Amino acid sequence: QKEVEQDPGPLSVPEGAIVSLNCTYSNSAFQYFMWYRQYSRKGPELLMYTYSSGNKEDGRFTAQVDKSSKYISLFIRDSQPSDSATYLCAMMKTSYDKVIFGPGTSLSVIP
Amino acid sequence: DAGVTQSPTHLIKTRGQQVTLRCSPKSGHDTVSWYQQALGQGPQFIFQYYEEEERQRGNFPDRFSGHQFPNYSSELNVNALLLGDSALYLCASSLWTDSYEQYFGPGTRLTVT
Numbered sequence: 001q002k003e004v005e006q007d008p009g010p011l012s013v014p015e016g017a018i019v020s021l022n023c024t025y026s027n028s029a030f031q032y033f034m035w036y037r038q039y040s041r042k043g044p045e046l047l048m049y050t051y052s053s054g055n056k057e058d059g060r061f062t063a064q065v066d067k068s069s070k071y072i073s074l075f076i077r078d079s080q081p082s083d084s085a086t087y088l089c090a091m092m093k094t095s096y097d098k099v100i101f102g103p104g105t106s107l108s109v110i111p
Numbered sequence: 112d113a114g115v116t117q118s119p120t121h122l123i124k125t126r127g128q129q130v131t132l133r134c135s136p137k138s139g140h141d142t143v144s145w146y147q148q149a150l151g152q153g154p155q156f157i158f159q160y161y162e163e164e165e166r167q168r169g170n171f172p173d174r175f176s177g178h179q180f181p182n183y184s185s186e187l188n189v190n191a192l193l194l195g196d197s198a199l200y201l202c203a204s205s206l207w208t209d210s211y212e213q214y215f216g217p218g219t220r221l222t223v224t
Contacts, residue, residue, distance in 0.1 A: 008151070032211040043115070043201055044154065051211075058195030088153050095210055098167040099144070101153035 003027055006102035015111050019076040019092055023089035023102045026070065030091040030100075033065050035074045038086045038104065047074070047087075079109045113138065115204050115216035123222045124192050132187040132219045136204030142166075143185040144213060145177060146201040154201055160185050161207045189221075197223045 006023045013019055021035075032051055036044035050056045053067045062075040072091075076083055086104040116135045124130050137145050142161045146154035156169035160179035179185045183204075189196055199220050204211040 003224070006153075029219075034211055036215075043217050046212060046214065049211050091152075092211055094165075095208060098156045098159060098169060099210070099213065100122075100156065101146075103151075103153045 004089060004102040006090060006105050008105060010106040010108060012108045012110060013077060013079055015081060015109055017079050017109070019079050019083070019096055019105070019107060019109075021052065021076075021087050021089075021105050023072050024070055025072075025107060027075050027093070028067070028070065029093045032092045032097075033072050034090040034092075034099070035061075035063055036088040036090060036101075037083075038088060040085075044088055066089070081109050081111050084108045091094040115214050117200075117202050117219050119219060120217070121220045121222075123224060124190055124222055126194060128192050128223055129188065129190045130192060130221060131190075132200050132202075132221075133184070134187070134202030134204075134216060135159035135184045136202075137214050140204035140206055140214070141183055142205045142207045142210060143179060143183065144203045144205070144210070145185070145187045146203065147171070147196075148199040148201055148218070150198075157187070157212070192223045194223050197221060 033048040038044040048063045056063045060077045064073045078079045088104045089102040144159040146159040148154045159167040162181045174190045199218040201218045202216045205213045
């Protein structure tokens with residue numbers, strides 16, 4: 001079993017839809033949870049990070065962490081064509097630890 | 112303020128050769144991490160440098176080595192290249208105390224023939 005799993009997609013939604021992206025993980029020691037966006041032929045860009053359980057909101061993006069279920073989510077409201085990219089979840093045990101990435105979910109937002 | 116820069120952008124090498132990739136961190140950052148990203152996969156952690164020492168290492172053979180300089184820039188060296196080393200190599204910088212907030216460079220695309 002991989003440490004971090006993610007549905008690779010591709011996920012295709014119409015413009016304006018609410019998008020839900022999810023990751024599951026196996027190591028209960030993870031404490032920091034991040035979401036990155038990666039456009040084609042570019043490096044990943046940090047969207048949000050969350051410490052431990054709970055929700056965090058930033059504009060159209062909301063990150064949720066459920067440590068009891070080892071499950072994290074990223075919600076995108078009012079999705080735009082510019083949101084079309086690969087979304088990577090990532091996590092680490094401490095703020096000094098190595099970062100473990102999921103395989104990424106490819107999202108297409110259709111105008 | 113320049114972000115993370117990497118050089119070269121693209122590189123083509125032959126099996127058995129050696130390669131050196133370079134990274135300059137974002138201004139103010141003291142920690143550099145290197146990742147390998149195969150097509151369609153998430154980045155795989157290679158190693159992390161802080162205070163010119165390797166602090167963490169992923170599951171990569173000793174053919175992969177690195178260095179960090181006093182100005183925090185870093186190099187990734189790969190010896191005895193294999194076809195399977197073909198990938199996008201990403202450098203990310205952060206503060207040592209906040210390594211969950213990493214900023215990535217655009218990557219170096221390495222092709223081994």
